[in-house]
Amino acid sequence: MPPSPHEPGPAPYLITREQSPPNLEFPFCHLGPRVTPTASFYVRSHFPTPRLSAGGWGLTVGGAVARPFRLDLAELRSLPARTLTATMECAGNGRVFLTPRRRGVAWELGAVGTAEWTGVPLSKVLERAGLLDSAREVVLEGADRGVLTDPLPTPGEIAYARSVPLDRALGDVLLAYGMNGEALTPNHGFPVRAVVPGWYGMASVKWLTSVQVTAEPFQGYFQTVDYAYWDTRDGLPPQLRPLGAMQLKAAVARPAPHEEVPCGTVYEVAGAAWAGEAAVERVEVSVDGGRTWADARFLDPPTPHVWRRWRLLWHTPTCPGRHTLVARATDARGRTQPASHDPARGGYMITHPLPVEVEVRERPR
Ligand SMILES: Nc1nc2c(c(=O)[nH]1)N[C@H]1C(S)=C(S)[C@@H](COP(=O)(O)O)O[C@H]1N2
Ligand SMILES: [Mo]
Numbered sequence: 001m002p003p004s005p006h007e008p009g010p011a012p013y014l015i016t017r018e019q020s021p022p023n024l025e026f027p028f029c030h031l032g033p034r035v036t037p038t039a040s041f042y043v044r045s046h047f048p049t050p051r052l053s054a055g056g057w058g059l060t061v062g063g064a065v066a067r068p069f070r071l072d073l074a075e076l077r078s079l080p081a082r083t084l085t086a087t088m089e090c091a092g093n094g095r096v097f098l099t100p101r102r103r104g105v106a107w108e109l110g111a112v113g114t115a116e117w118t119g120v121p122l123s124k125v126l127e128r129a130g131l132l133d134s135a136r137e138v139v140l141e142g143a144d145r146g147v148l149t150d151p152l153p154t155p156g157e158i159a160y161a162r163s164v165p166l167d168r169a170l171g172d173v174l175l176a177y178g179m180n181g182e183a184l185t186p187n188h189g190f191p192v193r194a195v196v197p198g199w200y201g202m203a204s205v206k207w208l209t210s211v212q213v214t215a216e217p218f219q220g221y222f223q224t225v226d227y228a229y230w231d232t233r234d235g236l237p238p239q240l241r242p243l244g245a246m247q248l249k250a251a252v253a254r255p256a257p258h259e260e261v262p263c264g265t266v267y268e269v270a271g272a273a274w275a276g277e278a279a280v281e282r283v284e285v286s287v288d289g290g291r292t293w294a295d296a297r298f299l300d301p302p303t304p305h306v307w308r309r310w311r312l313l314w315h316t317p318t319c320p321g322r323h324t325l326v327a328r329a330t331d332a333r334g335r336t337q338p339a340s341h342d343p344a345r346g347g348y349m350i351t352h353p354l355p356v357e358v359e360v361r362e363r364p365r
Helices: 073-078 122-129
Strands: 015-018 023-025 058-063 069-072 082-089 112-121 137-146 158-165 174-179 193-195 208-214 228-231 239-242 249-254 260-262 266-274 280-286 308-315 321-331 356-361
Touching: 058 122, 069 073, 069 122, 073 174, 082 174, 082 193, 112 122, 122 174, 122 208, 249 280, 249 321, 266 280, 266 321, 280 308
Parallel strands: 058 208, 260 356
Antiparallel strands: 015 023, 058 069, 082 112, 112 174, 137 158, 137 208, 174 193, 228 239, 249 266, 266 308, 280 321, 321 356
16 A cells, blocks of 8 residues: 555654643654653643652562562662553543533643563562452552642642552553663653553552552542542442453544545545453544445554554545534444533543544645
8 A cells, every 4th residue: 555645753852731740742743653752741740740760769668468578779770670561641631522511631642652661560569468368459559749639639748659459450550660671760650650451540650669459449639539430330320340351442543634635536534442351353433424434444453452443545625615524433342432421521531532633734835
């Protein structure tokens, strides 16, 4: 196939959504290789980046364990390492497309990326500590701290912390010190962060300094007040539950919203699709606002926890006019995306198909 004339070059830059703390977005229309270069990997931080040194760093492991201990970076690096590829999406990605507008960072499509993470399985560290029978969750805490007023005031200064259930903690959760073959950068959690493959980014705690095993479900700020949604399972009244696995979603990278597209040409529509704990099996694209659909072609095989890039050749209309493109994904269990945003999700888990409006124009002569 001839290279698409619409293929943009690499994007070693980020869009500033907030200067301080740094909240920086990947310009999603520059989607290129399956693994996102670190320089264009989005940054989502609630507090200013703590400047930690490799030599001064230590990890405290305690709580419901037989042998609490402390680990320095040299010791962590001496343990058997694993490298895994995982897509990470902020749970608020796509928020700017919601009406009415929701609180939080105004992300468009690019609070998502894929990286190769290298580190030590959390399970190895927990094994060394020896779990007590009462162990139920693992609380991961970062070195970054501060005071917040939104959505509720914090009880003074707090650190960023999230928990993972024990079965996940004993699974593929990584204590990562490497990203795309290099040391983590300060904004991505240097020297060590957690990576919880398949979960929204909030679980992957950066600047990790403490691992505490608990017997009770953790009810911290970023677990309840923030990064939670109203669940209405089992006919019970709505209950707040912490966000977890990424939900099935297909996103269009090219054309970008409101892009001008030439008439009477072949335009290669491009995007990616992902789901936290399911496999993306199919992506369909509509170039007529959802009336008719065609199957996109995958560039990547299904790989657990990693997005699949897809393409579709679009023979653009011969006459100028406005057109709406939509993509939707189906997983291996036959489930697809919700038709509209469920208000019980608030400003999170924005996974309904987002229409992309474009302007088809006469070709310049
Ligand atoms: N310590 C700490 N860890 C954190 C955060 C944070 O603010 N502090 N933000 C979380 C959120 S909401 C996301 S989406 C991811 C983003 O990781 P990144 O900045 O490397 O893209 O980090 C998570 N881990
Ligand atoms: Mo996030």
